[in-house]
Amino acid sequence: MTATETAPIRTTPPSAAAARPHDARRRRRHRPEPFTIASYLGVGAFGLVCLIPFWMVIAGSLTAESVLSQRGYSFWPDPFSVDAYATIFAGSRVWLSYGATIFITVVGTAIAVASTSGIAWVIARGLPWLSKPLAVFTYIPMLFTGGLVPMYILITQVLQLRNSWFAVILPLVIAPFLVFVQVSFFRGTPQEILDAARIDGAGELRVFFQIVLPLSKPVIAVIALFYAVTFWNEWFHALLFISEPAKYPLQLVLQNLITSVANAADLGTTTAAPVYAIRLAMTVITIGPILLAYPFAQRYFVKGLTLGASKG
Missing domain, CATH: 1.20.5 (Single alpha-helices involved in coiled-coils or other helix-helix interfaces)
Structure with a gap:
């Protein structure tokens, strides 16, 4: 071997x-x-x-x-001072402005989301003699608007909303782009689910509120976030239609501080206001709450945008 x-x-x-x-x-x-x-x-x-x-x-x-x-500016506060914040919160102006901004944001977002969802659902349903004219009517403001003067006459003389927070809310209730985003999402709703609900005897309102809206939480969260940011940052319509300082929203107070010399009268205090630091402090106070809202809607944000853009 x-x-x-x-x-x-x-x-x-x-x-x-x-x-x-x-x-x-x-x-x-x-x-x-x-x-x-x-x-x-x-x-x-x-x-x-x-x-x-x-x-x-x-x-x-x-x-x-x-x-x-x-x-000028530096990376570290040296010396550290909270005089600007103490001056801001010493008077009542900022607290009243916070209340006005919160009311405009909450009420405006609720009305805007309800109006946008209703219009988007009617357009997505494809109803004869209704959906297409409504889609055209919604699309026209994306191309051009009636102008500032007609809107001013409508708000102040026709609707009599001068010095009312609804004068800030109503011009921003419908955003055509967000309407069509939600239309694309609604068109992607499974038709079998809707037909099954109608066979079981559900009416159109019940289908919309109990089936369509719960399935549309991602896109509703997205458009609610867009509307909330818009209403929170709005100051131009408040500048046009609100003349009572007690009803100024927070952004208008900040705008007045930036464009004019900051003084104690701007904030309703009797102490000398630090000019530069108080503008920076007002900026932090103004943008802080809206930044905290993003983490709560973050999980819906990307999903709602991608689904609304790809379905339809």
Whole structure:
């Protein structure tokens, strides 16, 4: 018997041989690609560029007025001072403005979401002699508007809404772009579910409120967030239609502070107001609450936009 015949033959177990390509693919899968690394670096750099000015505004609002007027902005508040915030909240103007802005945002968003959902559902239903004219009527404001003078006459003389918060709400109730986003989403609702509900005896209102709206939470959250940001940041219509300082929304107070010399009368206080620091502090107070609303709608935001854009 030769040595070749007596030597044991070494074989690789089938399971191990099959596992090697799998392990190699797993290692390649977990290895980050250059494009992924570049994307993370680019997004991180962009986020840092957006965050730095915001942080400098916060730091400037917490810096003493004398240092801020001499040195300008800095990354760290040195010396630390809360005089601007103390001046803002010492009077009643900011509290009244907060109440006005919260009312405009909450009531305006509720009315806008209800109106947009109703119009979008009628357009999406494709009803003869109704859906198409309503779609055209909604599309026209995306191309042109009636103008500032007719709107001013309508609000002040026809509707008699001068010095009313509804003068700020009503011109912004319907956003045509958001209507068509919701129309695209409604058209993607499974028709089998709607037909089953109608066979069971559900009317049109019951189908809409108990079936369509619960299925449309993502897109409703998206349009509600858009409307809330719009109403929260609105100051132009308040400048046109509201002349009573006690009814000024927060953004109009901030606009008055930016375009004029800040003084104690702007905030309803009797103390000397730090000019530069108080503008920065008002900016932080104004944008803070709306930034806190984004995390609650974040999980619906991307989903609602992508579904509304792809279905239809």
